[in-house]
Amino acid sequence: MRIRDLPIPREISSILEWKGVDTLYPPQEDALVRSSVLNGRNLLIATPTASGKTLIAEICGLKHIYEGKGKVLYLTPLRALAYEKYQEFKVDEDLASKLGWRVKVALTMGDYDSEDRWLSDYDWIITTNEKCDSLMRHKAPWLKNVSLVVADEVHYISDPDRGPTLEILLTKIRYYKPETQIIALSATVRNAEEIAKWLDAEYIVSAWRPIKLTEGVVHGGRILYSDGFEKMLANKLGDPILDIAVDTVRDGGQILVFTNTRRDAVSMAKKLSKVVYELLDSEDRVKLKSISKMILESGEARIPHSDILSELIRRGVAFHHAGLHNVHRTLIEDYFRKGLIKALAATPTLAAGVNLPARVVVVSSYYRFEPDVGYYEIPVMEYKQMAGRAGRPKYDKEGFALLIARDEDEVEYLMDRYIHADAESLKSRLSSEGVLRSHLLGVIASESSINKGMLYNFFGKSLFAKQSRIESIKQHIDRTLEFLSQYQMVKIDQDTLYATKIGRRVSELYIDPLSAVILSRSLKMIENPTDLTLLYIVASMPDLEPKLYPSRTDMRKLEPILDSRCSELPLDSGWYIGVGYIEALACLKTALILEAWIEEESEERIYEIFHVEPGDLFRLTSTASWLLYASSELSLILGYSELSSRFRILEDRMETGVKPELLPLVKLEGIGRVRARNLYRAGFRSIEDIRRASIEDLIKIPSIGVAIAQRILEQAKGAG
Numbered sequence: 001m002r003i004r005d006l007p008i009p010r011e012i013s014s015i016l017e018w019k020g021v022d023t024l025y026p027p028q029e030d031a032l033v034r035s036s037v038l039n040g041r042n043l044l045i046a047t048p049t050a051s052g053k054t055l056i057a058e059i060c061g062l063k064h065i066y067e068g069k070g071k072v073l074y075l076t077p078l079r080a081l082a083y084e085k086y087q088e089f090k091v092d093e094d095l096a097s098k099l100g101w102r103v104k105v106a107l108t109m110g111d112y113d114s115e116d117r118w119l120s121d122y123d124w125i126i127t128t129n130e131k132c133d134s135l136m137r138h139k140a141p142w143l144k145n146v147s148l149v150v151a152d153e154v155h156y157i158s159d160p161d162r163g164p165t166l167e168i169l170l171t172k173i174r175y176y177k178p179e180t181q182i183i184a185l186s187a188t189v190r191n192a193e194e195i196a197k198w199l200d201a202e203y204i205v206s207a208w209r210p211i212k213l214t215e216g217v218v219h220g221g222r223i224l225y226s227d228g229f230e231k232m233l234a235n236k237l238g239d240p241i242l243d244i245a246v247d248t249v250r251d252g253g254q255i256l257v258f259t260n261t262r263r264d265a266v267s268m269a270k271k272l273s274k275v276v277y278e279l280l281d282s283e284d285r286v287k288l289k290s291i292s293k294m295i296l297e298s299g300e301a302r303i304p305h306s307d308i309l310s311e312l313i314r315r316g317v318a319f320h321h322a323g324l325h326n327v328h329r330t331l332i333e334d335y336f337r338k339g340l341i342k343a344l345a346a347t348p349t350l351a352a353g354v355n356l357p358a359r360v361v362v363v364s365s366y367y368r369f370e371p372d373v374g375y376y377e378i379p380v381m382e383y384k385q386m387a388g389r390a391g392r393p394k395y396d397k398e399g400f401a402l403l404i405a406r407d408e409d410e411v412e413y414l415m416d417r418y419i420h421a422d423a424e425s426l427k428s429r430l431s432s433e434g435v436l437r438s439h440l441l442g443v444i445a446s447e448s449s450i451n452k453g454m455l456y457n458f459f460g461k462s463l464f465a466k467q468s469r470i471e472s473i474k475q476h477i478d479r480t481l482e483f484l485s486q487y488q489m490v491k492i493d494q495d496t497l498y499a500t501k502i503g504r505r506v507s508e509l510y511i512d513p514l515s516a517v518i519l520s521r522s523l524k525m526i527e528n529p530t531d532l533t534l535l536y537i538v539a540s541m542p543d544l545e546p547k548l549y550p551s552r553t554d555m556r557k558l559e560p561i562l563d564s565r566c567s568e569l570p571l572d573s574g575w576y577i578g579v580g581y582i583e584a585l586a587c588l589k590t591a592l593i594l595e596a597w598i599e600e601e602s603e604e605r606i607y608e609i610f611h612v613e614p615g616d617l618f619r620l621t622s623t624a625s626w627l628l629y630a631s632s633e634l635s636l637i638l639g640y641s642e643l644s645s646r647f648r649i650l651e652d653r654m655e656t657g658v659k660p661e662l663l664p665l666v667k668l669e670g671i672g673r674v675r676a677r678n679l680y681r682a683g684f685r686s687i688e689d690i691r692r693a694s695i696e697d698l699i700k701i702p703s704i705g706v707a708i709a710q711r712i713l714e715q716a717k718g719a720g
Helices: 010-018 026-034 053-066 079-098 117-121 129-137 141-145 154-158 163-176 192-198 240-250 262-279 282-297 306-314 326-337 380-387 408-419 433-445 452-459 463-467 470-486 501-509 513-525 531-539 552-568 579-598 603-610 614-638 641-656 673-681 687-691 706-719
Strands: 043-046 071-076 105-108 124-128 146-151 181-186 202-205 212-219 222-225 230-232 255-258 317-320 343-346 360-363 367-370 374-377 398-404 490-493 496-499
Touching: 010 053, 010 079, 026 043, 026 053, 026 202, 043 053, 043 192, 053 071, 053 079, 053 146, 053 181, 071 079, 071 129, 079 105, 079 124, 117 141, 124 129, 129 163, 129 433, 129 501, 141 146, 146 163, 154 163, 154 181, 163 181, 163 433, 163 452, 163 463, 181 192, 192 202, 192 463, 212 240, 212 408, 240 255, 240 262, 240 360, 240 398, 255 262, 262 306, 262 317, 262 343, 282 306, 282 326, 306 317, 306 326, 317 326, 326 614, 360 380, 380 398, 380 408, 398 408, 433 452, 433 470, 433 496, 433 501, 433 513, 452 470, 463 470, 470 490, 496 501, 501 513, 501 614, 513 531, 513 614, 531 552, 531 579, 531 614, 531 641, 552 579, 579 603, 579 614, 579 641, 603 614, 614 641, 687 706
Parallel strands: 043 181, 043 202, 071 124, 071 146, 105 124, 146 181, 212 398, 255 343, 255 360, 317 343, 360 398
Antiparallel strands: 212 222, 222 230, 367 374, 490 496
């Protein structure tokens, strides 16, 4: 079916045609023609990757805005995905303006202590689930004008970390604004009908893909495909993945290899580089050499992994994992999409993030390791997400997803366990104690008062309620209320519940109530806290991510530091026994990393000392910055005004990674920690000093060129 034949305004079909969309895929036609979604009904679409789910939401959203029905809210579980959708929909804004109508598109992420009132002027708002939940807790006034919500990647509802927030969001929408239309986009799941009933939605389930997906298992120098066809490998290189890579790249394709760990990804990329480089033509070699230089020159200072990545990219290969610096990750993704990087070795986080398709996807192992549980088999859903990356639209007629078997018996097992299997059913994760205390407080704090019956009714709208007994839900709620009451975040007056002043602020700050308990308890334990004390408190909070547990080598280095500085740390009695001792060392390690960052240690040096990769360091310092802000706010309520100011200074330093004397300089756009220190050493120690400088004075300073000098001089003079 052609776009122009849909019952939508011509202005919308024109936008899509200008973007190159002329014909609907079968699942899109099913959704837009055979369901009532264009008439305002809720819809769940459960189809594979690249089957066109986003276009369905895009058409419904544009129609919604064109007809003046209200704002559209587009929810994603990941920041990278939110940014990808923002770029995609921003094109609609430009095209609509050419046709004489308005679609203002906005992206909002982070800053969980804000109403974002500026969004009242926008029609299409893209955000993450967590940011949206925080906006609801702040009762952002413009939210009342939202009448269509698109929930992308709804299968994340089964994720222990991100699922509960998505579930609570959809529950709030259904409970407080049942007239709001919901469009839920999901991978293919076993219990789509159950999820649709929960959302009071029609549903479309399809296995259709625009590019044929052929799945198979590799063993003994051959590939056995699911349709019974066999293909022999050249078996010349001693590793079937390398043989597959050579066949793929020689034929003009790209290969994506999923590995268990970051170390495995780097190791696999090195192996691939030895065979891929020989297959590159001279034009690609010139372009890749230029990109490899960009890797070395990126950032103000030297970034860990630059040398190895630069060399691998020169050879047409890269690795991808969550520890990469954002600059490196962006370059790798861009040039893999453009086809210049021929082979990519990645951890499974890639399958859950941005869409980077390749002709061939290889899943090198179906086992995963977690410190708490050991080795376990990956879920079918995770395999399907990885396999879904096979096949590049516009380039490939067919995509191939391959599993590696260790022996003959495993071939049949992998066929049954993953290739012929359906993805698992989606299950609520809302029953987790840590998750429930945060969201329960959020619901109570959103009301001036609420009784238990209303609370039970609210959670009765959740997926948790649909999949559990009501008695179980009440038990979970009552147990969590006891915790919130014990620590004075909720006041219980007979059957009526009120959030206290501190409880309401904890909810607004979007932190785990346990983090607030740790803060309150810790501040009472240390009479003269140092900066390390305050950083250790933040490191102890369950909200801080990622968790950095010490290795055996770390423990040998940390133990003497713990002994010498234990008087600065708010340690519980019995901390030196069993798990408490490991936790103390883990918090100390994290606090020392944060201390090194604000004392201006380089990323490279922090990596050498603590083995913390740039991507992890960024997430760690970003989360710590937020928790320092939250601690500052809560300290005021708890009566620690001086400590509140100290937490705020540490927050500013954590955001920028500098010592106190550089804080005025890093407020200038384009001045990071390295340029600020160079300015300071050259005698420019304030904005006033820079205002008196000339361009010639500034360009003498290392890392400051003419463009940067002009920019900071303009800002300094403007500040006067």
